[in-house]
Amino acid sequence: MDISWKSKVARDIIEISVPIHEYHAQEEKLQPFFKSKIREIQGDLNVIKILKKSLDARKTDIKYNLRLELFSGKDWPETISMPDFPPLRKEETVHIIGFGPAGVFAALKCLQLGIKPIVVERGQAVKERRRDVAKLNRSGEMNTESNYCYGEGGAGTFSDGKLYTRSMKRGKIQEILELLVLHGADENILYEAHPHIGTNKLPEIIENLRETIRDNGGEVRFGAKLTDLNIIGQQVKEIAINGQWESCQNVVLATGHSARDIYYLLHQNQIALExxxxxxxxxxxxxxxxxxxxxxxxxxxxxxxxxxxxxxxxxxxxxxxxxxxxxxxxxxxxxxxxxxxxxxxxxxxxxxxxxxxxxxxxxxxxxxxxxxxxxxxxxxxxxxxxxxxxxxxxxxxxxxxxxxxxxxxxxxxxxxxxxxxxxxxxxxxxxxxxxxxxxxxxxxxxxxxxxxxxxxxxxxxxxxxxxxxxSRTSAPVRIPRTVDLHHTEITNLYPCGEGAGYAGGIISAGLDGIRVVKAIKEIES
Ligand SMILES: Cc1cc2nc3c(=O)[nH]c(=O)nc-3n(C[C@H](O)[C@H](O)[C@H](O)COP(=O)(O)OP(=O)(O)OC[C@H]3O[C@@H](n4cnc5c(N)ncnc54)[C@H](O)[C@@H]3O)c2cc1C
Known part of the structure; x- marks a missing residue:
């Protein structure tokens, strides 16, 4: 086993390489295994935390490269915990259109900032959606409102759940990964070099996220489709949900890149698109x-x-x-x-x-x-x-x-x-x-x-x-926005996520949801 020291401070970080067969032989008892390997150079340890794990298959002796944080003496790693959700200022609301990754993390950020999110999602909740997707696979019968792209969790629900992104803002990605772990994802997504969740696990995690939003005062409606906008001057005054008008304050438009009707709606209303x-x-x-x-x-x-x-x-x-x-x-x-x-x-x-x-x-x-x-x-x-x-x-x-x-x-x-x-x-x-x-x-x-x-x-x-x-790798249309992240012509409309052209994948869409809500509250990202 190769060991290279990264630092010599109280909380040491070391990098080690473990041959793959050795790692797998010890998988159930990794803590004692690592401790026995490290004790001779480090003395007694409380616990070892994996910070990063990647497979190195470039040579025939395939190994895992691990970065480990060692905790000894009075030091213990901080455990991750649910963010604070302060009491809501009920008069302040944000309508979030679309409950894909952008909408989900936008709603959670609203709650963290004391704003009530009102989520409207055209598709169905995960349970019903699962049946619709199965029917499509089995008999080629399409439900145009509930399918692989539309419904609770958006295009991310029945996806591979790969959680990597080219974004280098590790700290911000961590916020999303931790929320996923707190709602049922395996802890390994926090350190794997190429984390992924899998289609069998994502639906339950998405349901748990929805329950957190509802439990903390947010509203999530399914079968609720944005069908029209009433724009006066530079403001959306009302939105029509399934044809019923309701007033709104700020609107986050996170409808994904498959919702062509939304692009058509904006274009008909002469709202700038590119x-x-x-x-x-x-x-x-x-x-x-x-x-x-x-x-x-x-x-x-x-x-x-x-x-x-x-x-x-x-x-x-x-x-x-x-x-x-x-x-x-x-x-x-x-x-x-x-x-x-x-x-x-x-x-x-x-x-x-x-x-x-x-x-x-x-x-x-x-x-x-x-x-x-x-x-x-x-x-x-x-x-x-x-x-x-x-x-x-x-x-x-x-x-x-x-x-x-x-x-x-x-x-x-x-x-x-x-x-x-x-x-x-x-x-x-x-x-x-x-x-x-x-x-x-x-x-x-x-x-x-x-x-x-x-x-x-x-x-x-x-x-x-x-x-x-x-053909749906990313959006063929961008909904332009200013540096303050609202639409270039409408000051309370916030184009967001993959459909607006600002994300490509689960993590980047989630990050954009968070960014947009912070912009609404004028908090720097
Ligand atoms: C099969 C598949 C596998 C994938 N695998 C991965 C992967 O492994 N890793 C990865 O990073 N990405 C993956 N992706 C892409 C990823 O899912 C998307 O990048 C991500 O979901 C985009 O998030 P979003 O919130 O911007 O939009 P979406 O997830 O598309 O969500 C938009 C939501 O808005 C709703 N909506 C649309 N119009 C309206 C309306 N008028 N009113 C109300 N609601 C509306 C939709 O129903 C939908 O739920 C995959 C996608 C698919 C389809």
Whole structure:
């Protein structure tokens, strides 16, 4: 075991590397294990806290790198606890439209600041939503208000629950991770280098978060859809929920990137919007065992190694092509929100123990791609995205069957005779996916993939299959806001989260929810 000292103060922090088989042999008794290893240099210890854990699989002797904080003498680690929720100033309210990660963490922040959040969510609570999602998978029947994107917890509920973000604001991320742990997530998300929760655990955590909001005086309504806005001057005076008008003070608009009706509503009301680049492509799926072999080359430890992931990025014709939202041991999900369109995404259970590995393989989409849709102004990218999703539905033959092609056939631009097995449930139809996107996009996807197969030898395997479109990677529209985070033209409307173009993923959406509520209270972030 390698030990390197990071500091020599009372609370020491050390970094150690533990061979993976040794770590797993001791998993149930990690504290005594670490203590026995460290005692000889550190003396008696109260407790050891894991600050960071990452897998180092670059060489054949695969190991975990751990950063540990040692507590001895009178020192003990602080335990995490529920934040303070002071009594609410009842006259002060914030309407939060949408109960995805942005809305959830915005509501909790309101409560911490003594403001009453009134959350309105078009979809259903987790329990009912679970039934709707199962029906979609089983019989291709879509509930346009309750599906993989709409309902309690938003697009984050039946997701993989990967909790990493490119944001470097660790302290702020910690606030969200701790709240998730306090509501039922495993403590390991606080120190794993690539934390994730899993689709089987997220729904209960989301329900617990909702109960905390209600228990502390917040309001959460389901089946409650924002249908109109009454704007006078620079203020939203009233909002219509399912057609019923109610007055409002501040409004956080956290409706996600699938709510096209919200973009249309704003556009009809001549509220400024901007087209923004996003990414599209397909979802590629391999047997998980194949990805494990490619990544680890380590038969000896196959049983204890976590299901392998990958992250790929390259440039083709001056634009990025990259893997997106990789789900080891996962399932490809039908993530459309309307009839007549197909969208794929992916999720995995907490153990990531499914037979398949799926990931988005996408390329940047900019205004040169949507020239034919330019007359839609700021909604040009959105209309192009919708066109592709509807075309995919037709190619799939209806009932959310997904157009698919074996990877090798896609690269050779010929339709597959028999499709490889896949985790996608509503069914798949063999097509030549080169016909889905304009050639410039196909070229980047294909050539990017060819370049990547040189980095990951064996990735272009005969068992791999491609489904499409992966089209909802981020919002195709930005709802512009000022430095004070309200809309550029409406001073009490706060565009927030992924749908407004300020987040991409669970953590960044949650962070944006917190940031916007602090802006309402004029607290610096
Ligand atoms: C299958 C899948 C897997 C994913 N996996 C991951 C992952 O592993 N890690 C990760 O970081 N991200 C993942 N994502 C993306 C992540 O879920 C989103 O980035 C995140 O949920 C965005 O949060 P949000 O709150 O901004 O919007 P959303 O989560 O989209 O929430 C918006 C909410 O607003 C509601 N709404 C919309 N219109 C209205 C209206 N008119 N009135 C009232 N309510 C309305 C919707 O019903 C929805 O609940 C995944 C997404 C999917 C679909």
């Amino acid at each position: 087209a923004k680049p996003f990414a599209m492509g397909f979802r590629i799926e391999h047997p998980q065992s194949l990805i494990n072999n490619i990544q680890y080359h380590n038969e000896k430890n196959a049983a204890i190694l976590p299901p392998a992931a990958y992250s790929l990025v390259t440039q083709v014709a001056g634009k990025g092509a990259f893997s997106f939202c990789m789900c080891p041991g996962g399932i490809i999900a039908p993530a459309a929100t309307d009839n007549g369109e197909v969208v794929v995404n992916g999720w995995s259970p907490s153990k990531r123990n499914g037979n398949y590995a799926n990931s988005g393989w996408v390329t940047e989409i900019g205004e040169e791609e949507w020239v034919d849709f330019k007359h839609h102004g700021p909604l040009a990218g959105l209309e192009f995205q919708k066109y592709i999703e509807q075309k995919a539905y037709e190619m799939g033959g209806g009932q959310f069957k997904v157009p698919a092609q074996n990877l090798l056939d896609y690269l050779e631009e010929k339709q597959s005779n028999a499709l490889n097995a896949s985790s996608y449930h509503p069914g798949k139809t063999s097509v030549d996916l080169n016909n889905l996107y304009p050639e410039a996009i196909n070229f980047r996807l294909r050539e990017g993939l060819r370049a990547m197969t040189k980095k990951l030898k064996g990735f272009d395997h005969q068992d791999a299959v491609v489904t499409a479109p992966e």
